[in-house]
Amino acid sequence: MTAFSCRRCGACCRWPGCVKVTGEEADRIASFLGISPPEFIDRFTRLSPDRLHLSLLEKDDGACQWLSDAVPAACLIEPVKPRQCRDFPSKWNFPGWQKLCGGTFEETDGS
Ligand code: SF4
Numbered sequence: 001m002t003a004f005s006c007r008r009c010g011a012c013c014r015w016p017g018c019v020k021v022t023g024e025e026a027d028r029i030a031s032f033l034g035i036s037p038p039e040f041i042d043r044f045t046r047l048s049p050d051r052l053h054l055s056l057l058e059k060d061d062g063a064c065q066w067l068s069d070a071v072p073a074a075c076l077i078e079p080v081k082p083r084q085c086r087d088f089p090s091k092w093n094f095p096g097w098q099k100l101c102g103g104t105f106e107e108t109d110g111s
């Protein structure tokens, strides 16, 4: 078996592009933050350019708004982060992703 070992470099949270948020994910994040779903959507999301889904807002430098400035990098909504974040790079990635991501797939003993 292999398991992905993330180095917490935060590079994937700084890449340009959308971090898609479903309605259920918005509900979970809002609950985690202690605010209502409409407030979360108003304050922390935008419509994606294709107008098909909501996306998390970015900071001025393009990084995700929920990326902390800590080293190593930390997601401020880690327990409820969107599936898009959870699934990279094990369930989705793109050609050349290894050049940008400091993590590696490592063999495990399967236990
Ligand atoms: S929600 Fe968290 S894991 Fe996802 S891009 Fe933002 S900071 Fe990174």
Ligand code: SF4
Pocket: 005, 006, 007, 008, 009, 010, 011, 012, 013, 073, 088, 089, 100, 101, 102, 103
């Ligand atoms: S770019 Fe790779 S190693 Fe860096 S935080 Fe994202 S998944 Fe982890």
